[in-house]
Amino acid sequence: MISPIINRDTVLISVHQKYAEKIINGEKTIELRKSLPQKVKPxxxxxxxxxxxxxxLYAICTIKQFIKSTPDRLKADELSNTGITSKEFDQYYKSSSKAYAIVLENIIDIKHKNIELKTLKTLVPKFLPPQTYYYFNDSVVGFINLKKILFH
Incomplete structure (x- = not known):
């Protein structure tokens, strides 16, 4: 049960499977982004x-902190926690002057709950996998039902 975080605001991000697996196994504790989410906090x-x-859905975790930096500084400080190579990092931030990261903690594997896109769309009728962020709170139709599945 994940009850200590049940009443907090929630953001969903889309990632490729290989990165989700690295998050679950602890190899990746920092999620790189080109912008930070606006409606959530550490x-x-x-x-x-x-x-x-x-x-x-693969995992749920807590946002430990946000990092705002430059690509060079973020790479120097955090590359080992990103789960990617130096070349992948450079490619991702190519032509960017700013770099952002979300530091993750309390990562819980929820793959076994088998919450597929079809189920998400049934629970949350307006849900679409996001390019950046999808924000949930109790006013989002269906989120309370999704929380029942996630947190029990």
Whole structure:
């Protein structure tokens, strides 16, 4: 049961399966982004959704902190926690002057709950896998039902 974080705001991100697996096994504790989420704060929840062909929820965790930096500084400080190579990092931030990261903690594997895209769309009718962020709170239709599955 994940009850200590049940009443917090929640953001969902889409990632490729290989990165979701690295998050679950602890090899990746920092999620790189080109922008930060606006409606959540450290201590709130982050749900990991795996993109096609898997299309299902993989993990839920707590946002420990946000990092705002430059690509060079972020790479120097945090590359070992990103689960990617130096070349992949450089490619991701190519032509960017700013770099952002979400530090993750309390990572819980929820693959076994088998919450697939079809189920998400049934529970949360307007849900679409996001390019950046999808925000949940209790006013989002269906989120209370999704929380019942996630947290029990």
């Amino acid at each position: 201590g709130d929840n982050l749900i990991i959704y795996v993109t096609s062909p898997v299309k299902k």
